[in-house]
Amino acid sequence: MKLRLLYLFAALFIATTPALADPVTLDLATIDTFEQLFSNPSATFDRIESTAFGTPFTRFVNTFEPVTGAGEAWIGLDGLSLDWSSFDSLQLWVRNDNESDWEFQLVVKDSANTEALSSLVVLSPGQSTVLSLNLDGGLNKSDINQVLIRLTGDLPRDGVSDVTAEFVVSPVPEPGMLVLLGMGLVSVPFLSRRRAG
Numbered sequence: 001m002k003l004r005l006l007y008l009f010a011a012l013f014i015a016t017t018p019a020l021a022d023p024v025t026l027d028l029a030t031i032d033t034f035e036q037l038f039s040n041p042s043a044t045f046d047r048i049e050s051t052a053f054g055t056p057f058t059r060f061v062n063t064f065e066p067v068t069g070a071g072e073a074w075i076g077l078d079g080l081s082l083d084w085s086s087f088d089s090l091q092l093w094v095r096n097d098n099e100s101d102w103e104f105q106l107v108v109k110d111s112a113n114t115e116a117l118s119s120l121v122v123l124s125p126g127q128s129t130v131l132s133l134n135l136d137g138g139l140n141k142s143d144i145n146q147v148l149i150r151l152t153g154d155l156p157r158d159g160v161s162d163v164t165a166e167f168v169v170s171p172v173p174e175p176g177m178l179v180l181l182g183m184g185l186v187s188v189p190f191l192s193r194r195r196a197g
Contacts, residue, residue, distance in 0.1 A: 034058065034169065037148065038074040041067045041155075057170035059097070064155055064163045071155045071163060074107075076148030081111070084141045088134065091172040094121075094149065095128035098166040102153040106131035109146040110139050120152075123167075130172055 036045035043064040064071045084090075094104050106118035118133040131149075135141055155163045 034060070034075045034077060034147075034149065036062075036073065037076055037078055037146075038072075039064070040072050041065055043071070043073060045073070057093075057168045059168045060166070062151065062165040064165070067155055069155060071153055071165075073151045073165070074148050075151060076107070076146060078146050080145055080147065082144040084135060084144050087141070088136050089132060090135060090147075091130050091132045092149070093128065093130050093170045093172050094123065095168045096123035096125055096166075097168055098164060099125050100153065100163070100165075101125070102151055102165050102167065104129075104131060104167070105150040105152075106133050107146070107148040107150050108133065108135065108139065108144060109148070110141070111143045111145045112140060113145075114139055120150075128168075 036043075039045065039062065041064060043062050046061045046063070060075055062071075062073045062075075090106065090108060092106050096102050096104075101122055101124050103120050103122050105120045107115055109115045116133050116135055116137050116139050118131045121129050121131065123129060149169065151165055151167070153163075153165060
């Protein structure tokens, strides 16, 4: 039994060594909580959960003034001067916690204002997704200046009601961490059998 368990762990380790040794997706847990950078139309902005970014997540609320037509907000950080030369992609988990559909997009800019964009994704109430973008499309990765979430949506046409966009963001777990968690879960049945014997 011990030999079988050893073989199982060895196989899992060999199969997942690339994920453990070469993580290329940036973990945003080291970046501070995002802030409001831009909104059109003008909007009030409240962060209703002040935990550190990704511990376990950060929740945002954008309340737009009464207007008609599309609303847009850019949530993120500016003036970062980060060196991401060793990374080739960025992922961020987003969930729409509001009662209306909203569109989300992940944006990264360098100091020259060159930008990389993820696909624009429509999330219905309660839906979540992982926004992913490629950092190798012309960015100066040694001088990353902005990391943003672009939020857009159609506001009510009555021109009276305020509109609130509420959403949650969190880093995506690194592949290596998922592998280690999986290995631990796989070992549970073997340990319980051993104790029973």
